[in-house]
Amino acid sequence: MAEVRLVDIEKRYGGFLAVPKQSLTIHEGEFLVLLGPSGCGKTTTMRMIAGLEDITAGDILIAGARVNDKPPKDRDIAMVFQNYGLYPHMTVRQNIDYPLKLRGMNLADRKARVLETAAKVELDALLDRRPSELSGGQRQRVALARAIVRTPSIFLLDEPLSNLDAKLRVTMRAELKHLHHELGVTTVYVTHDQMEAMTLASRVAVMRDGRIVQLDTPKKIYAEPADLFVAGFIGSPSMNLIDGHISGGLFRADGVELPVDLADRDGVVLGIRPEELDITHDTGAAISGKLYALELTGESTLVTLRNGPSSVCARGHADFEAEIDSPCHLKPRTGARIHLFDRETGERLG
Amino acid sequence: MKDRLLPYWLLIPAFVIVLATTIYPLAHSLITSLRDWDLTKSRRPEGFVGFDNYVYAASESQFLNSLWVTFVFVITSVILTVILAMALALLLRRKGPMHTFTRIILILPFAMSPALIGVSYRFMFNPEFGVLAKGLGAIFPALQGVPWLADPQLAMAILVLTDVWHWTPYMTFMCLGGLASIPRETEEAARIDGASNLRIVFGIILPQMKGVILVMAVLKTIFALKMFDQVVTLTGGGPGTSTETLAYFIFNVGFRWFDMGYASALAWILTAIMMFISIWYVRMLLSERKMATA
Numbered sequence: 001m002a003e004v005r006l007v008d009i010e011k012r013y014g015g016f017l018a019v020p021k022q023s024l025t026i027h028e029g030e031f032l033v034l035l036g037p038s039g040c041g042k043t044t045t046m047r048m049i050a051g052l053e054d055i056t057a058g059d060i061l062i063a064g065a066r067v068n069d070k071p072p073k074d075r076d077i078a079m080v081f082q083n084y085g086l087y088p089h090m091t092v093r094q095n096i097d098y099p100l101k102l103r104g105m106n107l108a109d110r111k112a113r114v115l116e117t118a119a120k121v122e123l124d125a126l127l128d129r130r131p132s133e134l135s136g137g138q139r140q141r142v143a144l145a146r147a148i149v150r151t152p153s154i155f156l157l158d159e160p161l162s163n164l165d166a167k168l169r170v171t172m173r174a175e176l177k178h179l180h181h182e183l184g185v186t187t188v189y190v191t192h193d194q195m196e197a198m199t200l201a202s203r204v205a206v207m208r209d210g211r212i213v214q215l216d217t218p219k220k221i222y223a224e225p226a227d228l229f230v231a232g233f234i235g236s237p238s239m240n241l242i243d244g245h246i247s248g249g250l251f252r253a254d255g256v257e258l259p260v261d262l263a264d265r266d267g268v269v270l271g272i273r274p275e276e277l278d279i280t281h282d283t284g285a286a287i288s289g290k291l292y293a294l295e296l297t298g299e300s301t302l303v304t305l306r307n308g309p310s311s312v313c314a315r316g317h318a319d320f321e322a323e324i325d326s327p328c329h330l331k332p333r334t335g336a337r338i339h340l341f342d343r344e345t346g347e348r349l350g
Numbered sequence: 351m352k353d354r355l356l357p358y359w360l361l362i363p364a365f366v367i368v369l370a371t372t373i374y375p376l377a378h379s380l381i382t383s384l385r386d387w388d389l390t391k392s393r394r395p396e397g398f399v400g401f402d403n404y405v406y407a408a409s410e411s412q413f414l415n416s417l418w419v420t421f422v423f424v425i426t427s428v429i430l431t432v433i434l435a436m437a438l439a440l441l442l443r444r445k446g447p448m449h450t451f452t453r454i455i456l457i458l459p460f461a462m463s464p465a466l467i468g469v470s471y472r473f474m475f476n477p478e479f480g481v482l483a484k485g486l487g488a489i490f491p492a493l494q495g496v497p498w499l500a501d502p503q504l505a506m507a508i509l510v511l512t513d514v515w516h517w518t519p520y521m522t523f524m525c526l527g528g529l530a531s532i533p534r535e536t537e538e539a540a541r542i543d544g545a546s547n548l549r550i551v552f553g554i555i556l557p558q559m560k561g562v563i564l565v566m567a568v569l570k571t572i573f574a575l576k577m578f579d580q581v582v583t584l585t586g587g588g589p590g591t592s593t594e595t596l597a598y599f600i601f602n603v604g605f606r607w608f609d610m611g612y613a614s615a616l617a618w619i620l621t622a623i624m625m626f627i628s629i630w631y632v633r634m635l636l637s638e639r640k641m642a643t644a
Binding site for chain 1: 533535536538539540541542543545549554557558560
């Protein structure tokens with residue numbers, strides 16, 4: 001376990017600024033997720049921590065020691081790659097054993113450690129197979145086993161579940177969470193999947209254009225997104241974002257009239273999550289439009305209505321049924337959180 | 351019915367061309383190798399002598415010498431070319447500022463005709479005026495006036511040098527192709543696991559390049575077995591018969607001594623060696639693929 005501190009780090013590729021100057025502290029034993037869309041700099045940030053990319057400016061400190069000039073092997077880290085990075089010419093046993101062998105551990109201890117680690121990730125029966133003889137999930141386990149076999153101070157996981165099918169991803173997610181609980185090692189996890197971030201993280205750093213735009217607990221990020229980008233990025237289905245203006249204490253857009261506590265102004269985006277809207281028969285409800293689509297997800301039905309350019313989604317009861325194009329009305333639930341953002345800057349208002 | 355036969359009809363022209371240009375000469379030379387045919391006495395092959403030409407080859411010192419020369423040449427040139435190509439590819443795989451320029455320069459030796467390379471090196475190693483002979487003499491005074499191509503060992507070394515110089519660029523490009531197919535993550539994982547650069551090369555990269563190295567070695571072996579042009583223009587097989595390769599010896603037997611039956615038998619011995627290597631290579635490659643995809 002170790003604390004990782006990024007102090008004013010910056011990364012440039014020639015003239016291109018991939019990661020602008022920023023700082024971040026990852027606490028001891030924490031599970032920090034770097035979340036953002038493709039190309040936002042999250043993997044570059046992780047690779048800088050690993051020592052696989054040089055930093056252009058700033059300092060990286062691991063357990064208080066500056067590691068800028070240290071090669072990856074001297075940073076006491078282990079990394080799981082998106083494509084696993086397994087050694088194809090080695091068996092599962094040799095793959096797991098390799099980091100121990102390189103660090104000069106004696107053969108008897110290595111053998112015991114490999115068996116113990118393989119058991120932890122349920123690979124005991126596959127030790128003599130090569131990676132090409134394994135399924136995606138099994139390869140993922142080998143990569144994990146290779147990372148945890150020598151108990152490093154920091155785990156770096158770069159989109160480790162992105163190549164797995166949806167079902168396996170859920171299973172592996174739970175296993176990762178359990179493993180982190182069991183080992184307590186500081187973990188940095190890169191993903192573009194907000195569900196993974198929400199379920200795994202102690203804290204989430206949402207990134208955009210190389211910058212961390214919000215760093216907080218998953219609960220806080222979900223409840224109070226710092227800006228329009230985070231509001232739209234977190235949540236599935238994503239938050240309803242309706243373009244309008246405020247006048248007379250009401251947010252107004254086509255088919256939408258909601259009381260808000262903000263002075264009159266134009267260029268406002270209102271955000272409300274689908275699960276905080278109820279379907280109602282009240283024709284004077286805050287949001288009205290024509291039913292555009294019904295999507296049954298199993299435990300609920302996603303109801304999308306449209307009025308002019310704006311469309312609003314609500315999570316309704318699984319049994320809800322109605323005719324497409326029929327009038328539909330929605331009202332915020334009691335205590336529903338209404339978020340207001342500036343359309344131009346994306347900043348949170350109020 | 352018509353449609354089903356059409357593909358076969360379309361194949362006929364290609365089949366006829368292959369038959370006329372490959373199968374017929376091969377079959378003809380095989381039959382010739384079993385006959386006695388002295389071109390100075392007869393324009394047509396004479397009687398069948400069975401395997402006499404092959405039996406004679408097994409005990410003829412000049413043939414055995416050319417076989418040994420070819421063996422030495424093939425082994426040294428293949429090993430040196432593969433090692434150099436691999437080393438160069440490892441140096442060139444990262445994109446540097448002179449990336450494209452270096453690659454263009456690198457391909458030039460391969461673009462040159464082997465016969466021309468032989469002539470150029472003969473001039474360059476001329477003890478009187480050769481730029482390399484003079485240059486080496488200036489750097490190492492002990493090498494002044496060394497008759498480079500008149501010494502059997504040095505002549506062979508220079509023959510190998512010209513071949514390595516000619517083939518290394520092409521093999522380097524093959525290596526670069528192989529290196530590009532290795533996932534970057536395996537190397538990075540090894541760096542994180544604690545491997546040194548040398549260990550990454552020998553423990554991670556080279557094992558994944560096994561297939562490519564095998565293809566390179568076999569291709570180079572087959573081309574080296576056929577070494578002819580540079581021998582003609584650089585050493586003429588000499589001094590003595592010290593650089594007389596099998597291909598050059600076959601040429602001499604056939605077109606200097608006009609013993610076509612014996613020359614055909616020797617050509618088939620060379621073909622058999624190459625076929626043996628090719629079959630071995632295909633089997634190795636198949637087992638390699640089987641292991642990779644199992």
